[in-house]
Amino acid sequence: MARFLCKLDDIADGEARAFGPFDGGRTKAFVVRKGEHIHAYWDACPHYGDTPMAWRTDAYLNAAGDRIVCASHGAEFEIETGRCLLGAALGKSLRPAPIEATANGELVLKG
Ligand code: FES
Structure with missing residues (x-):
């Protein structure tokens, strides 16, 4: 089963977006868009x-936008x-x- 999250174009190129929490828990997921690809x-x-x-909401990237950063102790990914x-x-x-971009430009959570 796949759950619709948003359109790919709802996230600007080079930006990050949080989703969730999922399954009634407190864990969120986030997506970084790079062109037509997501991570x-x-x-x-x-x-x-x-x-x-x-x-703060959606603040997953460093100032240059080229790495994911953890706000707690500054680890970069x-x-x-x-x-x-x-x-x-x-x-x-x-x-x-398990988030994917479909062929028609939608982001879905798989499983
Ligand atoms: S908890 Fe993320 S760098 Fe320490």
């Missing part, structure tokens, strides 16, 4: 206890892979979220 992760920093990463490149979560990665 989706659970909003849970691997550094410490699945901490939510944004300091590669947008394309979720791998930590700098800071407190080195050696760890964000967990991918």
